[in-house]
Amino acid sequence: MDLSFNLLTGVIPVELTELPALASQQANDKVERTYLELPVFVNANNVSLLQYNQLSALPPAIYLGNNHLNGSIPIEIGKLKALLQLDVKNNSFSGDIPVQFSNLTNLEKLDLSGNQLSGEIPDSLRRLHFLSFFSVAFNNLQGQIPTGGQFDTFSYSSFEGNSQLCGPVIQRSCSQQNTSTNTTAASHSSNKRNNETKDLTIFDILKATENFSQANIIGCGGFGLVYKATLPNGTTVAIKKLSGDLGLMEREFKAEVEALSTAQHENLVALKGYCVHEGFRLLMYTYMENGSLDYWLHEKPDGASQLDWPTRLKIAKGASCGLAYLHQICEPHIVHRDIKSSNILLNENFEAHVADFGLSRLILPYHTHVTTELVGTLGYIPPEYGQAWVATLRGDVYSLGVVMLELLTGRRPVDVCKPKMSRELVGWVQQMRIEGKQDQVFDPILRGKGFEGQMLKVLDVACMCVSHNPFKRPSIREVVEWLKNVASNTEIKT
Secondary structure (H helix, E strand, O other): OEOOOOOOEEOOOHHHHHOHHHHOHHHHHHOOOOEEOOOEEEOOOOEEEOOOOOEEOOOOEEEOOOOEEEEOOOHHHHHOOOOOEEEOOOOEEEEOOOHHHHHOOOOOEEEOOOOEEEEOOOHHHHHOOOOOEEEOOOOEEEEEOOOOHHHHHOOHHHOOOOOEEEEHHHOEOOOOOOOOOOHHHHOEOOOOOOHHHOOOEHHHHHHHOOOOOHHHEEEEEOOEEEEEEEOOOOOEEEEEEEOOOOOOOHHHHHHHHHHHHOOOOOOEOOEEEEEEEOOEEEEEEEOOOOOEHHHHHHHOOOOHHHOOHHHHHHHHHHHHHHHHHHHHOOOOOOOOOOOOHHHEEEOOOOOEEEOOOOHHHHOOHHHHOOOOOOOOOOOOOOHHHHOOOOOOHHHHHHHHHHHHHHHHHOOOOEOOOOOHHHOEHHHHHHHHHHOOOHHHHOOHHHOOOOOHHHHHHHHHHHHHHOOOOHHHOOOHHHHHHHHHOOOOOOOOOO
8 A cells, every 4th residue: 555655644544554454464364465456646635546457466565655644653553463564754753663563573664764753762673573674764763772683784874863862883872871791690590480490500501511521512503512411400401502703782682582582382492591601602402302303314323214204294293383383473473594404303202392493683693694694504595585685484484394305205405415406305306296206205214104195295285385486385374284184184275
């Protein structure tokens, strides 16, 4: 809806926030990302509508810029969960920026420039992980500019014209900010939710890991090494020692970790505590007895033979449920950005737990950030990331589809030892399906065990997830539902 560059006056009608396809992500999904193009031409004397009888791929957006609108911006706009773009620049809006905007978790563009807005920029806007354009320039805002998340990518031009804003991006220090740190508190694990991590000291952690001995390393990834540690009470945990340049101050790091620790689900690896001490930062997780799916499929001798089809299907279901929780339920919503078999950990019952979610929010943006550098692992990265390095929910679904193909085929996503035509798993599977040879893609260990019908259903789901066109991929909600019905007679409709 575009009402920009007119002579509109008055306030934004609250009724504008009751558009059903914008208020509900579920309703928005039902229109299959296609929108009827309805250009609206409005002037001071008359209103006329011109409707094109065609479908358009325009994003869900509201444009009200360059008018004479005033009053406060309705907080009800925060209900439009499917909104991708909101542009109200160059009006006369006053009052605060609604904190409810932090609920617009799909928002990619927010332009509030050229108004008379006052107060502070809500710190909670850091939750908008898809936000690639943001401007509050030329208002009357004050206080510290948020840091972390997408805010680390916005330039001076996003904030200029606000004489009372402060922060590194505009090279104006916040004199009122207390930058001192409590070194005693920083040397302790500050998450008190779990008895086994309560009141731990850094010395307990050093002893539990034998001073981070190489012998205790159980994992290695882009964010650092993982150590097995036995706490004084006998509990075994996994401790990740974050590596690289950490872009967050201690206060901000703690806030981010506290936010991640609220993600509690049976298919997530639980974050149990953290520690900041003398320049390094530690995260403490539940220990997973059986390690990673990657280890069992590709590293452990005869490991794949111990994963029968019911176990592999259970792993696929669990991983999808964990990802669905990150995308839809936990606050803030989290785009994982690096779903892969080595980040699917298995407990003693081979139940899947998604690991390493949200860690890219804790590292400097030029190392892992969503919009500045490609995040992910070769073979799992969606093709659209090559054109626009913006991590999305649909990108996570693609990566999950690759994991499902690993479970079905027993192959790595990329295997340089294979012939050129079958080196990349996704392309090879798609070509085999085109040739009508889909039965031949399954892991030989799984064949002839009576589960071919179920495996074909999961293959259908996986191939939809790895569609080259991101808009043709299913939502994670649909993936979860389809996998639940694999063992039934219910047909999976593509």
